Amino acid sequence: MLRDIGFESFDGLFAHIPEEVKVRELHIPEGLSEMEALEQVEELAERNRRFRRIFRGAGAYDHYIPAIVKSVTSKEEFVTAYTPYQAEISQGVLQSIFEYQTMICELTGMEASNASVYDGGTAAAEAVAMCRDRKRQTALISGAVDPQVLRVIRTYCHGSGADVVVVPEREGATDVEALKTLLAENSAACLYIQYPNFYGVIEDAELLGSLAHEAGAKFIMGCNPIALALLKTPGECGADIAVGEGQPLGLGLNFGGPYLGFMAASDKMVRKLPGRIVGETVDSEGRRAFVLTLQAREQHIRREKASSNICSNEALCALTAAVYLSAMGERGLKECAQLCLSKAHYLQRQLEGAGFRLKYDRPFFHEFVTVSEKDTGTVLKALEERGILGGLPLGDHKMLWCATEKNSRGDIERVAAIVKEA
């Protein structure tokens, strides 16, 4: 082949590369067979401890994934396609995203969704960026949000030069009085809260949103998607933008990724949404067709004036969420949310009986904080020895617990018994 096109050796193809930058020897191991490589990777996987019983959330949740989900998302066409630029041979991907967008709108009660961003943290940061304008440069972030998400927001805002002001947390929720003061002092671009918040508490979103709006700030809610099956939706709470971590919708724990950032907004803010958006139209014969649309927002058209730099997002994870929501349906998702709620409250009462008091006396969904005199390290070790991943230690004898539909009554009672003895 080389000779057929007039070259004697590969060197001729790389003649433009200066000799001084050419690699003499790459210091990496020689290649392995497929069998050997897989064996080595399996050994790496085996060096992890996989907990069969997980009572920890804090941004990553252990839910049951229906078998159909993996079956659909392993289809090679979905796995190996690129972004659907060529609509005529990408209707399958485009329609699946359109269906996903519809489901996210239904979950959140919002009017428009994008095709996804990287994760819940970047979804929050992008939402904050959507709200900024020349007169309003300050983002107010509730102190009761996931500290990791806060760090991502800070990192993004440092980039763009926006100010971040944290609204203090009081008794496990956003401090309403402090918020009023901060809204009066700053011409804030937005208020971001988490719902339920990092401590599991269901914030009074309607009140917080109305305070933000009275001060002319936009209201962003970072939501747990499973909880939205039961809770008042962001749309009903008056949110301008609803975002969140979509991992609970059929994605594994995956040591933190790939995950899924979902973003939905009111119609008024659609043109500020970052990333891909799929729209319905017709083809040359008048048939229903789907395309990537509103591309005038995007980097490949607008370059430095784009609403964001994002292009690759998490399309296959969005597909995963759509299949999950189809398999669960309204009934299944509500059952799942109800099970999470009931089991978390059952766990809380059992732990109370074992001497772990509820730290914040507020309504919660499937996470809550306890305090006890016991050393959290000892408690967690005792659980770990029995194959159980306990709550996340928060310091000062506090622990953040989570229960999902996967935790049986027997497991919950076992946890309580173990921590009581520890």
Add this chain to the structure above:
Amino acid sequence: MKLIFERGHEGQGCTVLPEPDVPEFHLETPGRELPLRLPHVSENEISRHYTELAGEVHGVNSGFYPLGSCTMKYNPKVNEVAAALPGFTGIHPLQPVGTVQGCLDVLKRAQELLCEITGMDDMTMQPAAGAHGEFTGLLLIKAYHESRGDKKRTKIIVPDSAHGTNPASAVMAGFEVVNIPSGADGCVDLDKLREAVGDDTAGLMLTNPNTVGLFDRNILEITSIVHKAGGLNYYDGANLNAIMGIARPGDMGFDVVHINLHKTFSTPHGGGGPGSGPVGCKAFLSDFLPGPQPVWDGDDLTLAMPPRSIGSVRTFYGNFLVVVKALTYIMILGRSGVADAARNAVLNANYMMRRLRDIYHMAFDDVCMHEFVMSLENMKHDWDVSAMDVAKALLDYGIHPPTMYFPLIVHEALMVEPTETESRETLDEAIAVFREIYELSQSDPERLRAAPSRTSIGRPDEVQAARKPVLRYAFPDGWK
């Protein structure tokens, strides 16, 4: 094709969860009153629905996919097996570090291999895509200048041939963009670069091989001009597939580099993600990397924030399973396989280019790297056949079109990247198709303008889609 909301009926669905085994708890806070209109379909219907949708998708497994700049190489199946191991998928990201040594080792090994391939000293695996990596890398450059109290360095230089993400990322990182025109040969115009640099230069973003598929032979001069002006050099790794194992950005004078694991390192693109965009840097930038980072603590790995970290660009540690796939790929390629992949990618591109250049006009008729750009300006002028028409005609032959209308500096551009995983047979077939389409553009241009005709839909009305956006299903009244 029916939408999933148009299938099934009320009462249908899957049952996957058990009956409650604890007392039911009811919240006193107000609940949602809005209906929750999710699909009501059986598992069988879900399976058939998505099988039908998958039939309307062209993936790398379906056929040739020479989408320039996207490196649509074959995605080895062993990668998928490796990433699906329960010892990875079932691991909570906030487990005690002692229980996740395997995961941390995956991250560490991938970092070390990719550092060696790019000539960098340290790396973060946190960015989830190429553009995300660009943003991260630019924040490193910003943090470096800030740490030296050098506040006036606010400008990033970007050639006009760059990907749109470059200027967009620079703005997100708080920089002002200085666009410089490319020379007639598609490479950086050294004089224009010298004029552009100064004590306000934070850095230069460059893709090399560049977006016209040429290796910029002045690369050492370019990076030196920027360094002498006090700026840093950022390497956009979109085209790393052409040179991996052959030359390293770190040896060309680059200080920061991002890599697209979903391009160069064979992880599938998923119809638009998840990708992974690790960012490598020279040692003097290491302290600024985002975290938490896996670091050695004696014989064990632990997680820590670098001392002067820019923060986190997403939650946790990146698209971990994508890293598992890329690691598996590199382990199999090994020392010689990495360079062999690049050589064959470049060979395939030159082979195609040389078998087409007698009829198609090459924007830069030189030895190309892993991709080449054709300009169809003459065909547009002579027969009113556009790059779009040729692209759409290719659809009827089962070939995914090349990248269209990019780079912006070439009119009626088609950018072709065959990749190393295509056989000579496939290339010959594609060459024959391109030649046939060229013939048709003279003999039957109307047919090309009406293409495609064999796909499930014809050309969609994009203007209507943007003018009257319909972004979700309009449920009919009484939908059940």
